[in-house]
Amino acid sequence: MINISLDINRTLEFVSKKQINAFQGKIISGHHQLLDKAGKGNDFMGWVDLPSSISNEFLDEIKADADRLSAKAEVFVVIGIGGSYLGSRAVIEALQHQFSSLVNTGRPKIVYAGQNISEDYMADLIDVLDKYEYAVTVISKSGTTTEPALAFRIIKNHLEAKYGKAEAASRIIAITDKSRGALKTLSTNEGYKTYVVPDDVGGRYSVLTPVGLLPIAVAGFDIYALVAGAVEMEKFNRTTADIGQNPIALYAATRNALYQSGKTIEIMVNYLPTLYFVTEWWKQLYGESEGKENKGIFPAGVSNTTDLHSMGQYIQEGLRNIFETVLSVGSSKHKISIPSDDGDLDGLNYITEKTITEVNYFAELGTAIAHVDGKVPNIRISIPELNETNLGQLIYFYEFACGLSGFLLDVNPFDQPGVEAYKANMFALLGKPGFEEATKAIQARI
Numbered sequence: 001m002i003n004i005s006l007d008i009n010r011t012l013e014f015v016s017k018k019q020i021n022a023f024q025g026k027i028i029s030g031h032h033q034l035l036d037k038a039g040k041g042n043d044f045m046g047w048v049d050l051p052s053s054i055s056n057e058f059l060d061e062i063k064a065d066a067d068r069l070s071a072k073a074e075v076f077v078v079i080g081i082g083g084s085y086l087g088s089r090a091v092i093e094a095l096q097h098q099f100s101s102l103v104n105t106g107r108p109k110i111v112y113a114g115q116n117i118s119e120d121y122m123a124d125l126i127d128v129l130d131k132y133e134y135a136v137t138v139i140s141k142s143g144t145t146t147e148p149a150l151a152f153r154i155i156k157n158h159l160e161a162k163y164g165k166a167e168a169a170s171r172i173i174a175i176t177d178k179s180r181g182a183l184k185t186l187s188t189n190e191g192y193k194t195y196v197v198p199d200d201v202g203g204r205y206s207v208l209t210p211v212g213l214l215p216i217a218v219a220g221f222d223i224y225a226l227v228a229g230a231v232e233m234e235k236f237n238r239t240t241a242d243i244g245q246n247p248i249a250l251y252a253a254t255r256n257a258l259y260q261s262g263k264t265i266e267i268m269v270n271y272l273p274t275l276y277f278v279t280e281w282w283k284q285l286y287g288e289s290e291g292k293e294n295k296g297i298f299p300a301g302v303s304n305t306t307d308l309h310s311m312g313q314y315i316q317e318g319l320r321n322i323f324e325t326v327l328s329v330g331s332s333k334h335k336i337s338i339p340s341d342d343g344d345l346d347g348l349n350y351i352t353e354k355t356i357t358e359v360n361y362f363a364e365l366g367t368a369i370a371h372v373d374g375k376v377p378n379i380r381i382s383i384p385e386l387n388e389t390n391l392g393q394l395i396y397f398y399e400f401a402c403g404l405s406g407f408l409l410d411v412n413p414f415d416q417p418g419v420e421a422y423k424a425n426m427f428a429l430l431g432k433p434g435f436e437e438a439t440k441a442i443q444a445r446i
């Protein structure tokens with residue numbers, strides 16, 4: 001059963017059903033191309049049938065490794081950047097206790113490294129790793145990305161100094177290419193347990209490989225249900241490319257119709273702090289997939305109602321090139337009613353007996369209507385609750401819609417050539433061997 005529904009009614013005063021349905025032909029061909037692994041970027045379409053190709057035995061192996069490391073670690077360090085960490089962080093933070101650092105969850109605390117080049121971040125992390133038992137996963141498909149390589153070199157040294165080389169090696173799992181890259185060579189030499197990032201799955205589409213599944217399992221969440229949810233969405237998606245029936249097709253068509261009408265920025269809106277990293281994952285997925293050849297919808301994100309007190313003003317009255325997509329969650333895990341107060345000095349007695357989720361819902365609805373009045377079209381993606389199954393469905397929903405959208409835009413949604421530009425300059429400035437000419441050229445510019 002598909003638990004995701006899509007409501008585009010609040011876009012229809014900005015784009016017509018005819019404009020949206022005009023994409024049906026391209027959607028059908030894009031849907032075919034993705035399912036047949038044909039068209040632009042077809043060597044990176046392994047994610048399309050990834051969920052249904054994952055066996056229970058494979059999940060058992062990941063779960064066993066996760067439990068083995070959890071048994072001896074109070075802290076689990078996930079080293080990776082971009083697609084190599086955002087997917088796991090999105091799922092973990094969507095599901096975990098929001099003050100997990102202060103409560104005993106029975107699982108290691110998950111911390112992240114290699115997603116920045118901050119010396120103080122690293123120093124603070126080392127301070128923590130001095131005090132707690134820990135284990136590590138280092139994730140890099142290329143095996144050569146600077147940020148995680150730098151973090152891993154420092155953490156590996158710390159781990160070996162703390163536990164000795166053999167025990168340190170047993171506390172490390174590397175997730176990388178099956179044969180290429182510095183991390184693969186290092187893992188082979190040091191005897192680390194490794195998992196493979198499949199050749200045909202790019203970083204930002206890799207959350208349902210060990211890249212995402214291992215950290216999620218270490219955090220104690222149900223990777224079987226997560227994958228099962230994705231399988232449900234994968235199977236449903238195969239049945240139809242009809243915009244009227246498939247919410248994936250409808251989302252891709254609607255956002256592209258809005259883009260064509262001049263709405264060049266899509267803001268993914270959530271009303272739960274637990275969804276902050278789902279938005280970050282979505283931003284990476286869509287930004288790296290679509291933003292090329294001088295085109296693409298700019299993916300932005302807000303977390304409401306927090307950001308209604310910062311970005312809300314701009315969204316209501318700023319430049320009118322925005323549309324919003326709200327990821328709405330029907331129910332919360334807990335119920336807290338607002339108590340009545342005899343004095344009612346804060347004037348809140350009119351909402352006593354309402355739950356906080358009900359108040360949040362009216363904030364969401366009121367905001368959507370206000371923003372539409374302010375000429376900001378509003379798409380609404382709804383899931384009934386936050387759990388592994390629904391997150392699995394959502395991951396596949398967003399991934400497939402992203403592939404389709406890339407094809408509607410006529411770009412390759414599976415490469416990211418633009419990411420290399422900053423790396424080349426950084427290497428030149430750092431004096432990396434092989435970059436001598438570039439070093440001279442860039443130094444002449446500063």
Ligand code: PA5
Nearest residue numbers: 082083084140141142145203204
């Ligand atoms: O989506 C992508 O391909 C990128 O965001 C990568 O995940 C990111 O650059 C990290 O690359 P790697 O896993 O090779 O270290």
